[in-house]
Amino acid sequence: QSALTQPASVSGSPGQSITISCTGTSSDVGGYNYVSWYQQQPGKAPVLMIYNVNERPSGVSDRFSGSKSGSTASLTISGLQAEDEADYYCNSYTGISTLLFGGGTKLTVL
Amino acid sequence: EVQLVESGGGLVQPGGSLRLSCAASGFIFSDRYMDWVRQAPGKGLEWVGRTRNKANSHTTEYAASVKGRFTVSRDDSQNSLYLQMNSLKTDDTAVYYCTRVGMSGRYIDYWGQGTLVTVSS
Numbered sequence: 001q002s003a004l005t006q007p008a009s010v011s012g013s014p015g016q017s018i019t020i021s022c023t024g025t026s027s028d029v030g031g032y033n034y035v036s037w038y039q040q041q042p043g044k045a046p047v048l049m050i051y052n053v054n055e056r057p058s059g060v061s062d063r064f065s066g067s068k069s070g071s072t073a074s075l076t077i078s079g080l081q082a083e084d085e086a087d088y089y090c091n092s093y094t095g096i097s098t099l100l101f102g103g104g105t106k107l108t109v110l
Numbered sequence: 111e112v113q114l115v116e117s118g119g120g121l122v123q124p125g126g127s128l129r130l131s132c133a134a135s136g137f138i139f140s141d142r143y144m145d146w147v148r149q150a151p152g153k154g155l156e157w158v159g160r161t162r163n164k165a166n167s168h169t170t171e172y173a174a175s176v177k178g179r180f181t182v183s184r185d186d187s188q189n190s191l192y193l194q195m196n197s198l199k200t201d202d203t204a205v206y207y208c209t210r211v212g213m214s215g216r217y218i219d220y221w222g223q224g225t226l227v228t229v230s231s
């Protein structure tokens with residue numbers, strides 16, 4: 001299975017909103033409401049930011065939100081802050097207890 | 111507090127074997143599915159494999175890229191997860207993360223800090 005498709009990079013200024021897309025197929029993103037998003041700072045392990053398309057774990061800022069339409073999921077970060085600069089990965093359940101990641105998106109805060 | 115601590119990484123020659131371990135604490139290990147995920151240097155995340163919980167007989171699943179070469183196992187009495195890697199290739203060079211799967215089995219909720227495996231002659 002090929003990785004889910006994400007833009008290689010996105011950027012925004014502090015205070016702005018950005019959206020990162022994650023495109024799959026009917027066998028993954030489009031077939032299940034089980035998309036998750038992870039933030040990875042340089043040299044660190046990933047951290048869960050969104051699960052089940054639009055749910056936030058406790059402790060994650062409400063500036064982070066998720067959505068899905070068809071086979072494309074999206075992560076939106078509002079009120080962009082310098083600390084949000086990181087790599088972001090989407091992930092989808094694909095059935096039979098397997099998971100598929102996106103290629104990752106580098107977010108630059110200008 | 112959930113903690114996942116990997117060990118066992120290092121340098122291995124192509125065709126060789128290595129066994130990674132993960133010590134888990136802060137939760138009821140036997141109740142949870144556990145996954146291994148890897149990240150090649152400068153690349154993205156790749157799901158490697160899974161062991162289900164005791165209630166699901168510790169059955170396993172693997173990515174196509176490692177199936178037949180890697181084996182995920184666990185010892186619930188020791189709160190430990192393992193990844194046996196055989197017939198290693200240079201493409202297996204990566205940081206390997208031990209991860210805990212969320213209750214629904216559909217996402218990863220906690221990650222260890224990772225252990226680096228380098229396959230090179």
